Amino acid sequence: SYVLTQPPSVSVAPGKTARISCGGNNIGSKAVHWYQQKPGQAPVLVIWHDSDRPSGIPDRLSGSNSGDTATLTISRVEAGDEADYYCQVWDSSSDHYVFGTGTKVTVL
Amino acid sequence: EVQLIESGGVVVQPGESLRLSCAASGFTFDGYAMHWVRQAPGKGLEWVALITWDGDPTYYADSVKGRFTISRDNGKDSLYLLMNSLRVGDTALYYCVKDMGAVAGNPFDSWGQGTLVSVST
Numbered sequence: 001s002y003v004l005t006q007p008p009s010v011s012v013a014p015g016k017t018a019r020i021s022c023g024g025n026n027i028g029s030k031a032v033h034w035y036q037q038k039p040g041q042a043p044v045l046v047i048w049h050d051s052d053r054p055s056g057i058p059d060r061l062s063g064s065n066s067g068d069t070a071t072l073t074i075s076r077v078e079a080g081d082e083a084d085y086y087c088q089v090w091d092s093s094s095d096h097y098v099f100g101t102g103t104k105v106t107v108l
Numbered sequence: 109e110v111q112l113i114e115s116g117g118v119v120v121q122p123g124e125s126l127r128l129s130c131a132a133s134g135f136t137f138d139g140y141a142m143h144w145v146r147q148a149p150g151k152g153l154e155w156v157a158l159i160t161w162d163g164d165p166t167y168y169a170d171s172v173k174g175r176f177t178i179s180r181d182n183g184k185d186s187l188y189l190l191m192n193s194l195r196v197g198d199t200a201l202y203y204c205v206k207d208m209g210a211v212a213g214n215p216f217d218s219w220g221q222g223t224l225v226s227v228s229t
Contacts, residue, residue, distance in 0.1 A: 001170070031213075031215075033215035033216075035153070035216075037153075042203060042219035042220065042221055042222060043153065043203075043216075043219055044219070045215055045216060045217050048208070048215040048217075049215070054217065084152075086152065086153050088153075088155075088215070088216075090212060090213045090214075092213070095167050095212065096155070096167065096169060096170075097143075097155035097158070098155070099152060099153040099154065099155060100152075101152055102152040102153070
């Protein structure tokens with residue numbers, strides 16, 4: 001089955017840039033979506049189809065996808081960005097959705 | 109405004125069955141695929157099942173295939189998950205989730221608040 005690997009944690013100072021990787025075999029050939037989940041809340045879609053932002057998501061969040069790695073970038077990090085982030089793909093070879101292992105972003 | 113309200117989560121014993129429900133509002137329910145996603149306590153997200161806009165086809169995670177059945181009633185704007193042969197490992201918060209499109213392959217653009225299923229002896 002298809003596996004998506006994320007770093008367990010990323011720490012970043014306010015105002016700096018956080019980059020969260022999502023590794024998968026030839027993930028660049030798939031559409032990657034990203035979700036943000038704050039403590040005690042349901043996940044929220046923040047990036048879809050690699051780099052599109054739903055309405056209401058600030059342009060400080062951006063995405064890219066190439067080769068074996070997709071990346072979620074959070075620029076000018078704020079305290080409110082502290083959350084767990086999950087990548088996701090649809091694996092058409094198995095007809096399964098797959099979530100990444102999740103990354104906890106801590107704002108120092 | 110999209111609203112997804114789950115119900116049916118309780119404490120059950122291993123081997124028992126349970127049906128979860130999700131009442132949807134704020135969008136044209138029969139125009140979208142729907143999902144169940146679960147999250148075990150302190151763990152990550154796990155996709156459970158998908159049903160397309162008209163109920164066929166359906167897709168399941170390997171961990172639940174043959175035990176769980178996803179269904180929908182478009183006349184009642186409702187989504188269901190019938191869970192049989194429950195295991196301790198099925199303990200989780202179960203989310204009802206709206207797809208961005210009508211068939212498989214799209215992202216998930218709205219989530220409920222979840223209903224807690226606990227399988228314990």
